[in-house]
Amino acid sequence: MSKVLKVGIIGSGGIAQAHARAYKAMDDVEIVAVADIVPGKAAEFIHRLGLETATPFEDHRQLLEQPLDGVSICTPNASHHRTAVDALRADKQVLLEKPMSVTLDEAIDMVSVSKETGNMLTIGFQPRYDPNMKTLQQIIQSGQLGKIYYIQTGGGRRRGMPGGTFIRKELAGAGAMADIGCYSIDLALHALGYPRPLTVSAYTSNHFGTNPTYHPDASHFDVEDFGVAMVRFEGDLVLNFKISWAMHMDTLGPTLFLGTDAGLRVTPAGQGPWSGVWDGGVDSISLFHDVLGHHTESPIPLRSHQVNLFYEKVRDFVVAVQEGKPAPIPCDEILRNQAIIDGILRSAELRREVTIELPN
Structure with a gap:
């Protein structure tokens, strides 16, 4: 032992x-x-x-x-x-x-x-420890999609704003971006070996958190509850990222991987106002490809599990x-996750595209 x-x-x-x-x-x-x-x-x-x-x-x-x-x-x-x-x-x-x-x-x-x-x-x-996340990673790393050139990821809760230390910039640094956005970025980039980000153009807002109709501690809410960004990477890859703690909508859409040979659509598990983001499990995975010239959608069977x-x-x-x-989960890998969040917040504040500078 x-x-x-x-x-x-x-x-x-x-x-x-x-x-x-x-x-x-x-x-x-x-x-x-x-x-x-x-x-x-x-x-x-x-x-x-x-x-x-x-x-x-x-x-x-x-x-x-x-x-x-x-x-x-x-x-x-x-x-x-x-x-x-x-x-x-x-x-x-x-x-x-x-x-x-x-x-x-x-x-x-x-x-x-x-x-x-x-x-x-x-x-x-x-x-990362969800068996279905591992299936997703295996599919992407198998090369079935060909060259992946575009990823859409993120998620949105219709209502899912926390309180306490999460909503104060002096303690949290960021809001939805740091709380749940980092999971979506990891979902998108871990399977690709975390390519090097180059530039970010982003927008953030906090229309819901600062409104007492939607948040009981609105007067102390000074982080973002919504964000969207376009991130460019080495290898001619782009990421369309979007995240929300609250919105008048049921979803911001699935995660998509577009490749030259096939595409992959992934939806998160969960129902209700706090669901719809990648801090939980997987609801469905579908592979879009051509078979003998026919447009084909192949559902990928999910693994039933009780993994904690x-x-x-x-x-x-x-x-x-x-x-x-x-x-x-190496820190030098997650460094690139943090670089993207940092770039999103800088770009949103400056209202222009920014460059991400990483050490060699």
Whole structure:
């Protein structure tokens, strides 16, 4: 049996509970520390989740002084960079919740520190563990579509605006883009090996979040609830991206991959006002191709499964730490995801196309 991994959790909000429950379900992991800057919150979290052997801290740097093998970082977005860098320099392996950071410069620094210290920084994109997402990836990587030249992705909730730290720019950095948009970008680009983005032309708005008719905390809402962008990549590929927390519409359309030999249409699972985005499963996959000169649509059978995607994400991190494997979802890959979000926000603010500058 592998050695018992000693882990700490930084942040004790809702997503931290999901990390804690996943760790608790593993016989070879012990949660030994929890940190939260709000006085008493870490202790309350420990008591509520029955983490009897864990010690509470109000400063994450004190937690990082403990003999830990790894940490989950579950803090508001604005603190991801500082907390992750501190953890890496404290010789900890790091599982960081999405989005990676607030700005591209922060993400570049995080990747640099991970390489410098030799410590893992993996980013939490649990939809990758859906067996049907893996089917989608296999189809694209098989070459059946030929050269892929256009992708449409994103998603929209008719009503699905969160509150709290998600809607304040000083804490979240961005709104729908960081919360659910990063999943759509990962869906589109992971299967293609994350091509290098070159330019972005984008528009964002927050007509719903700032309207008290639609959001109870409208006076504090200062992030975007809608965004759309055209992103150009190396290899003559373009991405039409759109995301929405709220709108007067039932959908912003499926995800599409257009290739020279075939096309692929993918729709997200779920029903109701909070569905329609890529933070969950897959509802359908269809391949559009020609057979003997006839236009043909071939439904791709979905895999029925009971996979707990969040557990699989955390488990993959644990195994990687135990066995000295590379990061399950490498930070230098998600750097390009963050670069696109950063470019979208800059372009929307400047109201013009912007260039994405990435280190070689």
